[in-house]
């Protein structure tokens with residue numbers, strides 16, 4: 001077959017995005033098709049730079065052209081991305097965070113299960129793929145981000161009188177810990193906290209972001225509910241350890257998001273097992289085995305992966321060095337990178353398939 005733009009595009013109609021179930025051409029992912037003799041080049045715009053199927057899709061494109069158009073074609077595929085914006089009509093305040101494509105809450109029922117650790121490392125992992133990422137620490141009573149990033153300065157105010165987020169490891173950051181003395185905040189009541197968080201989101205200059213992660217305080221009470229309802233969330237990620245007490249609370253978390261119509265993007269199992277450095281083949285399931293994985297299955301929610309217990313991860317958290325930057329090849333870093341990709345994948349799937357549901361409209365009308 002002759003190498004023409006039409007034939008190339010037709011061939012690429014046979015390449016299906018496995019997550020979205022449609023072909024790349026219908027999805028509008030193919031652009032810049034150029035032909036010079038036997039040389040063919042084009043760009044594939046994925047829905048996230050953190051796409052786990054990048055290589056697979058690239059190979060399928062090359063195959064489609066060489067099998068269907070010309071087997072001697074020299075195909076060069078440029079892989080790029082445009083993160084899709086979530087459709088959250090009818091949910092939360094739509095004027096809030098307009099330049100932010102996806103807002104994701106990281107929550108847990110029980111405290112201390114690793115929400116902040118997961119948020120921080122997922123944010124840095126996403127930023128490393130080239131995505132524009134922000135992270136908000138919404139925990140006024142126990143902010144973690146100042147310590148976990150070793151950042152203790154006050155953010156500047158722009159000429160438009162907006163807070164300018166700090167930036168480290170490629171992530172834009174704001175924490176209540178940068179702004180209020182946490183010893184004073186302990187006497188704040190629920191409504192004060194949630195309105196402070198809302199102001200904090202609306203009165204900061206986030207600019208354009210692909211992903212903004214909200215690290216929530218532990219629990220499923222009033223404060224969490226207000227934050228969740230006032231922001232147009234793309235979805236929520238629930239963190240749990242495999243322990244029964246944590247799982248019971250994680251289930252409550254899933255139920256809370258369900259009631260307010262926020263999709264749960266997945267469950268993460270943190271502190272899944274421990275492998276002593278001198279016994280690399282052993283896995284000790286200190287808090288139980290596969291608890292969060294089984295819960296995800298039972299609730300019909302995606303399982304995003306498991307993170308092992310690691311001394312260096314804890315040390316990195318305490319000294320302000322996220323593990324994905326400090327030791328990118330460590331088992332927990334590998335786990336965080338996979339988590340970030342799976343979450344980005346779930347977001348892309350949601351954005352491609354989610355219609356604003358009636359349920360949400362009714363809830364917020």
Ligand SMILES: Nc1ncnc2c1ncn2[C@@H]1O[C@H](COP(=O)(O)OP(=O)(O)OP(=O)(O)O)[C@@H](O)[C@H]1O
Pocket residue numbers: 108110111112113114115116117118139142144216217218270271272307308309310311313314315317318332
């Ligand atoms: N996989 C892990 N391996 C080792 N230490 C971990 C792991 N996950 C978390 N930690 C440590 O456990 C402690 C609690 O984690 P983290 O602060 O992330 O939990 P949290 O759910 O955000 O807590 P809170 O409910 O107080 O907000 C931290 O000291 C952190 O470094």
Ligand SMILES: [Mg+2]
Pocket residue numbers: 115116117139144215216217
């Ligand atoms: Mg925390």
